[in-house]
Every structure is written in structure tokens, then in C-alpha cells.
Amino acid sequence: MQAAENLVRKQYLISPKQIEKIEILAKKQKTSAAQLVRAAIDAYNPDIPMDMKESELLDLVSTRVKEAIADTQETRKRLGLTLQKLTVRGE
Numbered sequence: 001m002q003a004a005e006n007l008v009r010k011q012y013l014i015s016p017k018q019i020e021k022i023e024i025l026a027k028k029q030k031t032s033a034a035q036l037v038r039a040a041i042d043a044y045n046p047d048i049p050m051d052m053k054e055s056e057l058l059d060l061v062s063t064r065v066k067e068a069i070a071d072t073q074e075t076r077k078r079l080g081l082t083l084q085k086l087t088v089r090g091e
Helices: 016-029 033-043 054-090
Strands: none
Touching: 016 033
């Protein structure tokens, strides 16, 4: 969950079907409905046209996956270095 100081309480009206759907999704993903809504808002990009061609969409997904892999590799590298420092201090 995000830090409480970064969150603002807002009220929005949604249909009972939408409530049911988000509660089912939250249960399946073992998270809260609020977290799913935040993730959906974060994932939405109005700059990406809805009528995007399949090849353009695949290129976009490919780019995002490559970025995620690079970020993960960098994080693992930093984590490894941190663990090495902690191991040296603990000996």
C-alpha cells in the first residue's frame, strides 16, 4: 500500500455490477479494491489511442517489458551489492 500521506480520500459513484466485479478481482488477486482502482488509474494512459494497431501495441508492450526487465536487473544488482555489504559487516 502507498504511504497514507500520499493518498487523498475521494468518492465516486459506480454501479453495483462494477462493485461486484472489482470485489471479485480483488479477492482473486488477494489485494484491496482500492489498490486495484489505483493500479487501473496508474495503468491508464490517455496518450495511447484506443484504435492503436496491433503491431503498434505489440511494439509498445515490448518496449515496456524491456524497461521492466532493465529496472529489475538494476534493482537485483543493487540488492546484491547491499547484501554483500551487510554480509561483510555481519562477519
